[in-house]
Amino acid sequence: MESPGSAEGHRQPMSKADYVYEVLRDEIRNARVPGGTQLKAAHLAERLGVSITPVREALRRLEKDRLVSYQSHRGATVIDLTDEALIEFYQVRAVIEGLGARLAATRITPQQLTQLRALHERMVTDAAAGRLDALGDLSRRLHLAIADIGGPAFLGQHAHAVRDSYPVPATASLWLDPQQANTHLTEHQRLLDALEAHDPDTAERVMIDHVRASGTYRARGRKQL
Structure with a gap:
């Protein structure tokens, strides 16, 4: 039985503005709404079954997240980040996730390692079965789990925020x-082996090289468009 003070017992329902914000943020983060798309409040309100007010509130929050911008006579537009922003994004990721791997190597528990290996084995199975479209999300979960283990107080939160700030189109996934x-599955294996060995230098180096390689792949793909 839940205690009177439990969080589950007093969970607040999601407001309409929160609902719109979560839907749009997910669509932008997963690039289902690509950069440069204009977001018309009236159209969004009709599509999501809400009034204009919560849509406008959600768009203001997305602007603070730097996912949309406002321009005169155009309204809200999904930000289309430049090639320079792409490079910076992966450089920041490499630093934060590299540090997360370093710290995780010093504090990971056997149970946490088992969970990471189970996630990795699921990716290996999916890859062997040709389910490549499932790998991108699983990789994100693996990376963020390592960051959360390494920096549960602050660093993990930053890793999540950085990931959410730059949508990766499904068609651009290296997976x-x-x-x-x-x-990259081989690199994940090396990373998990370094974590199991409690080897922070190797864990950090493997993670940094891994993330930078992803950035190089994305940048090359852009130039080929």
């Missing part, structure tokens, strides 16, 4: 390339 998928 859709079988050769890239196999390479």
Whole structure:
């Protein structure tokens, strides 16, 4: 039985503004709404079954998240980040997630390692079965889990925020390339081995190289468009 003071017993229902914000943030983060798309409040209100007011509130929150921008006579537009922003994004990720891996190597528990290996094995199974479209989300979960283990107080939160700030279109995922998928699964294995060995230097180096390689792949893909 839940105690009177439990969080579950007093969970507040999601407001309409929160609902709109969560839907739009997820759509932008997963690039289902691509950069440069204009967001018309009236159209969004009709599509999501709410009034204009919560839509406008959600758009203001997305602007603070730097996911949309406002321009005169255009309204809200999903930010289309530049090539320079792409490079900076992966550089920041490499630093934060590299540090997360370093710290995780010093404090990871056997149970946490078992959970990470189970997630990795699921990715290996999906890759072998050709379910490449499932790998991107699983990889994100693995990376953020390591950051959360390494920096549960602050660093993990920053890793989540950075990831959410730059949408990766599903069609641009390196995991859709079988050769890239196999390479990165090998890197994940090396990373988990370093965590198990409590080797912070190797864990950090593998993570940094891994993230930078992802950035190089994305940048090359942009130039080919």
